[in-house]
Amino acid sequence: MELRSNVPDGPIDTKWTRHRFEMKLVNPANKRKYTVIVVGTGLAGGAAAASMAELGYNVKAFCYQDSPRRAHSIAAQGGINAAKNYQNDGDSVWRLFYDTIKGGDFRAREANVYRLAELSVNIIDQCVAQGVPFAREYGGVLANRSFGGAQVSRTFYARGQTGQQLLLGAYQAMERQIGLGKITMHARHEMQDLIVVDGRARGIVVRDMVTGEIESHLGDAVVLATGGYGNVFYLSTNATGCNATAIWRAYKRGAAFGNPCYTQIHPTCIPVSGDHQAKLTLMSESLRNDGRIWVPKQKGDTRTASEIPEHQRDYYLERKYPSFGNLSPRDISSRAAKEVCDEGRGVGPGGLGVYLDFADAIKRLGEAAIRERYGNLFDMYERITDENPYRVPMRIFPAVHYTMGGLWVDYNLMATLPGLHVIGEANFSDHGANRLGASALMQGLADGYFVIPYTIGAYLAGAKLEKIGADHAEVKRTEIEVSGRIGRLLAIGGKRTTSSFHRELGKLMWEHCGMARNERGLTVALAEIPRLREEFWTNARVVGDGAELNPSLEHAGRVADFLELAELMCRDALERRESCGGHFREEYQTEDGEALRDDRDFCHVAAWEHRGPNNDPLRHVEPLAFENVHLAMRSYK
Numbered sequence: 001m002e003l004r005s006n007v008p009d010g011p012i013d014t015k016w017t018r019h020r021f022e023m024k025l026v027n028p029a030n031k032r033k034y035t036v037i038v039v040g041t042g043l044a045g046g047a048a049a050a051s052m053a054e055l056g057y058n059v060k061a062f063c064y065q066d067s068p069r070r071a072h073s074i075a076a077q078g079g080i081n082a083a084k085n086y087q088n089d090g091d092s093v094w095r096l097f098y099d100t101i102k103g104g105d106f107r108a109r110e111a112n113v114y115r116l117a118e119l120s121v122n123i124i125d126q127c128v129a130q131g132v133p134f135a136r137e138y139g140g141v142l143a144n145r146s147f148g149g150a151q152v153s154r155t156f157y158a159r160g161q162t163g164q165q166l167l168l169g170a171y172q173a174m175e176r177q178i179g180l181g182k183i184t185m186h187a188r189h190e191m192q193d194l195i196v197v198d199g200r201a202r203g204i205v206v207r208d209m210v211t212g213e214i215e216s217h218l219g220d221a222v223v224l225a226t227g228g229y230g231n232v233f234y235l236s237t238n239a240t241g242c243n244a245t246a247i248w249r250a251y252k253r254g255a256a257f258g259n260p261c262y263t264q265i266h267p268t269c270i271p272v273s274g275d276h277q278a279k280l281t282l283m284s285e286s287l288r289n290d291g292r293i294w295v296p297k298q299k300g301d302t303r304t305a306s307e308i309p310e311h312q313r314d315y316y317l318e319r320k321y322p323s324f325g326n327l328s329p330r331d332i333s334s335r336a337a338k339e340v341c342d343e344g345r346g347v348g349p350g351g352l353g354v355y356l357d358f359a360d361a362i363k364r365l366g367e368a369a370i371r372e373r374y375g376n377l378f379d380m381y382e383r384i385t386d387e388n389p390y391r392v393p394m395r396i397f398p399a400v401h402y403t404m405g406g407l408w409v410d411y412n413l414m415a416t417l418p419g420l421h422v423i424g425e426a427n428f429s430d431h432g433a434n435r436l437g438a439s440a441l442m443q444g445l446a447d448g449y450f451v452i453p454y455t456i457g458a459y460l461a462g463a464k465l466e467k468i469g470a471d472h473a474e475v476k477r478t479e480i481e482v483s484g485r486i487g488r489l490l491a492i493g494g495k496r497t498t499s500s501f502h503r504e505l506g507k508l509m510w511e512h513c514g515m516a517r518n519e520r521g522l523t524v525a526l527a528e529i530p531r532l533r534e535e536f537w538t539n540a541r542v543v544g545d546g547a548e549l550n551p552s553l554e555h556a557g558r559v560a561d562f563l564e565l566a567e568l569m570c571r572d573a574l575e576r577r578e579s580c581g582g583h584f585r586e587e588y589q590t591e592d593g594e595a596l597r598d599d600r601d602f603c604h605v606a607a608w609e610h611r612g613p614n615n616d617p618l619r620h621v622e623p624l625a626f627e628n629v630h631l632a633m634r635s636y637k
């Protein structure tokens with residue numbers, strides 16, 4: 001396997017423009033001869049499907065929900081970054097590029113990140129044209145707020161529902177093409193496998209989740225936009241349906257998996273309240289614009305927040321990182337919260353919480369202004385905790401939120417398997433070892449609206465693709481393998497629920513491959529996961545049968561994949577003997593407890609190659625060069 005990044009030559013700020021000119025085009029009359037399969041219709045996939053159909057390609061789109069409108073993207077609250085510099089506060093494409101490279105702790109590819117910053121401005125124009133109701137200033141100009149890791153205000157938002165509003169924009173663009181017959185939408189269809197013919201991705205095998213029928217769909221290229229895999233930890237802020245199945249099966253068919261261990265732990269989530277929980281709730285990072293984070297100075301202080309006087313409070317982010325304060329990046333803020341809780345200064349049940357306090361902001365701006373900015377988030381918090389955050393500080397704690405790892409892609413967003421393209425959270429690109437807030441929506445939409453419509457054309461124009469039919473031997477073989485796997489799951493006949501396996505796996509991962517990792521813990525996890533997997537395949541209880549709507553079977557398939565992916569994550573975390581961004585190896589830290597990178601040995605992407613069930617996966621590296629933002633110790637002080 002070779003990792004060719006295919007980054008164009010030349011100065012960073014002209015690469016994409018030149019590349020767009022140099023890429024081969026498909027003429028308009030020929031576009032309608034091609035079929036592109038898009039799996040996933042969240043922000044990335046929805047944008048891609050609509051844009052490619054608008055160009056004239058035939059698109060077959062798939063999602064497992066009953067409507068594209070229910071994709072997990074809908075949950076995004078806080079906003080989307082763009083270097084518009086509407087605030088005149090010093091922003092620029094270059095600054096967004098710089099912040100993203102630094103935020104990712106120098107573990108992302110420069111050329112991709114520059115392109116992302118460059119395209120950010122187009123996204124806002126596109127979405128405004130679609131009618132996305134971004135917040136506006138009194139005079140009509142689009143409003144901005146700040147997010148972590150930046151000292152400028154560049155985050156566009158629609159109250160606390162930015163993802164929902166952006167998704168409605170992409171969905172409407174898709175619907176237009178569905179109406180015109182250019183997109184065929186297959187909701188409630190779950191991709192089970194990738195069809196590879198002559199070394200190229202040519203289709204997918206799906207299960208109709210309502211009838212249980214196994215179907216093959218063929219095309220000239222496949223785009224995966226299937227989101228992140230944070231639910232490997234069981235408890236996360238992701239929707240409970242989010243899973244790794246599509247990318248994991250593609251990995252097993254030959255697509256390299258990039259940086260699987262890079263996981264983002266978000267600092268502001270509602271703390272876990274008990275074993276009954278199946279998911280966690282995010283309190284958007286936007287709240288850190290006005291909320292101040294603190295814990296008592298004294299260990300074991302059980303007084304209520306209002307009883308603790310100002311001089312006995314430790315606003316630890318403001319103290320440790322005065323330049324960025326409460327808007328320090330997520331990895332740093334999460335670790336700082338863990339540190340104060342480990343010291344015994346955490347608040348709330350079990351001491352696993354810190355305060356996010358709006359008292360000062362309410363005093364300064366008035367309750368109405370805070371309600372206007374964050375009303376829906378405050379309501380959500382109150383509904384879940386039964387505490388009124390206008391009166392008492394919120395209690396928050398870090399939780400798994402996003403996966404920077406994903407299928408490895410080149411500059412054209414193509415995986416190591418020709419014809420397979422991967423966009424949005426499903427790929428590994430752009431965020432390095434830590435994603436900055438409000439940058440996931442930006443990346444998903446840049447990939448979908450502005451990158452893939454060009455690069456897919458270049459692939460199709462340059463590839464010689466034979467027509468293949470449903471009776472092709474590879475198609476039949478893949479279908480048989482899918483049916484065989486489903487049959488095996490249904491035949492386990494064990495006693496333990498698949499949820500209990502998932503929960504146990506999540507605990508193992510949180511403990512050993514979570515916010516802090518070390519060699520001993522990772523070695524334990526690497527021994528425990530295969531044991532758990534073996535037990536799953538002998539003792540899981542999967543009820544019902546395959547020829548019907550069967551949530552038990554769906555869940556079993558996803559958990560089985562998590563049980564394999566988790567092992568790769570731990571392996572990757574063990575091999576990366578440094579700390580960077582969200583990957584904090586306890587053995588590698590500075591005297592102040594900050595992440596200590598090893599640029600000499602680890603300034604690279606690790607991409608893993610599957611080599612069959614009986615062989616260990618092989619680790620490949622793509623070296624990273626920093627020619628524009630020079631490698632430096634990250635500091636937010």
Ligand SMILES: Cc1cc2nc3c(=O)[nH]c(=O)nc-3n(C[C@H](O)[C@H](O)[C@H](O)COP(=O)(O)OP(=O)(O)OC[C@H]3O[C@@H](n4cnc5c(N)ncnc54)[C@H](O)[C@@H]3O)c2cc1C
Pocket residue numbers: 039040041042043044045062063064065068071072073074075076077078079080081162163189190191192225226227228237238239242243245246282401402423424425426437438439440441442444
């Ligand atoms: C609570 C929360 C708040 C967030 N807030 C922000 C924010 O304010 N700003 C920001 O930039 N980012 C935010 N993020 C991150 C951001 O929302 C996600 O990274 C982004 O929406 C992912 O988009 P996507 O299109 O890649 O995937 P998704 O929206 O997850 O879509 C995945 C699609 O793939 C389909 N799919 C998956 N597997 C299969 C399969 N096997 N077969 C068929 N279909 C499949 C699904 O049906 C779905 O259509 C937030 C994340 C969370 C959890």
